[in-house]
Amino acid sequence: MRALVTGASGCLGRALVEQLALHGWDVGTTARQPVALPGFRAADLAHADLAPLVDGIDVVFHCAARSSAWGTRDEFHAANVLATRRLLDAAERAGVKRxxxxxxxxxxxxxxxxLDLAEDAPLPARPLSLYAESKxxxxxxxxxxxxxMTCTAIRPRAIYGRHxxxxxxxxxxxxxxxxVPMIRGxxxxxxxxHRHDAARGMILAASGPRGGVWNITSGEAFRFRELAAMIARESGLRLRGLPLPYGLARWLAGASEAVARARGGAEPRLTLQAVASLGSSxxxxxSAARRExxxxxxxGFRQGVAECFA
Known part of the structure; x- marks a missing residue:
């Protein structure tokens, strides 16, 4: 089987390349910037000719995305919507199966x-971030x-690990x-x-039914302060928390973003996406991924976080 992995230079992409190679797949890879990976071709999926990338490919694993907490609607649309649409069309024309x-x-x-959301949980009327909107x-x-072409997807929660x-x-x-902001304590x-669990989820989804989507996690949840403490221990850094009420954190993030956008500057230290991610469970x-x-x-996180500092 021949696979194309987009976003191959990222945390999930690299893990997927490793897993596919272990299973004997012939792997092609792509990302925006050159990187030493098997069968690599640099490409901007929103603008490049994609036909050479998908020629002879059986399965496309689309990991490429703009996943930053910061950017414009146009940037997120180009990287996450337009690029996906162009890749879908190119793969269909090339006869890709999955x-x-x-x-x-x-x-x-x-x-x-x-808490414990299944795949059919109601989605908010308005996404909380431009990233969420584009995804x-x-x-x-x-x-x-x-x-x-049979199309499926996974929703992996907070991927971490090497890279x-x-x-x-x-x-x-x-x-x-x-x-470290400790929103709501x-x-x-x-x-x-963990990146390897997410990669296995991607590979398993390639055999799933058309239109299927599955939640993927490592099966354990932690309080943010517990995660931060474990990261501090592994990194040798001191953890000093800054308690922030949720409402105040949102106000500070909103004001910081407004100032940054007005100045055309870089990502502020606190963003609305970060507040939503770290301040609400x-x-x-x-169970659907387990069953289907x-x-x-x-x-597990205690094992996986050690990999990041080895």
Whole structure:
């Protein structure tokens, strides 16, 4: 079987390349910037000719995305919606049999505590972030694809591990700056997904039924303050929390974002997406993935976080 992995330079993409190679797949890879990976071709999926990427491919694993907490609507649309639409069309024309999207549980978030959500849980009328908005559109497009190609998706929660450029690095940066925001006292429940568990979920989803979407996590949830403490121990950094009420955190994030956008500047230290992610509980029910795909989490956080500092 021949697979194409997009976003192959990222945390999930690299893990997926490793897992596919172990299973004997012939793997092609792509990302925006050159990187030493098997069968690599640099490409901007929103603008490049995609035909050479999908020629002779059996399964496309679409991991590429703009997953930042910061950016414009146009940037998120180009990277997460337009690129997905162009890749879907190119794969269909090339006769690709399967297309698997790495979607996002951010589409569930509404700023309140939401626990043990199944895949059919109601989605908020308005997404909480531009990232969530773009991923929701992309997922709907993939799962509703009407061509001959079978399309599925997973919603992996908070992927971390080696090559993570989002979750752990942000917490570590906050520690080095001085204080880590403890919104609502750091009591929000978060379940995470080690990169290898997420990669296995992607591979299993490639055999799932058309239009299927599955929650994927490592099967355990922690309070944010517990996660931060474990990260501090492994990194050798001191954890100093800054207690923040949820309402105040949202006000500060909103004001920071307004100032940053007015100045055309970089991402502020506190964003609305970060407040939603760290200040409200969001955990997922993975029983459908267990039942329908045979998915079983294999890497717990205490084991997985050690990998990041080995």
């Amino acid at each position: 297309f698997v999207l790495a979607s996002s549980p951010s589409i569930y978030a509404d700023g309140t505590d939401r 929701r559109i992309a997922e709907r497009m993939v799962l509703g694809h009407a061509g001959a 993570d450029r989002a979750l752990l690095p942000r917490v570590i940066l906050a520690m080095r700056r001085g204080r 750091g009591q929000a429940l978060i379940d995470l997904t 969001l955990t997922l029910d993975i 795909l045979g998915y079983r989490p294999q890497v």
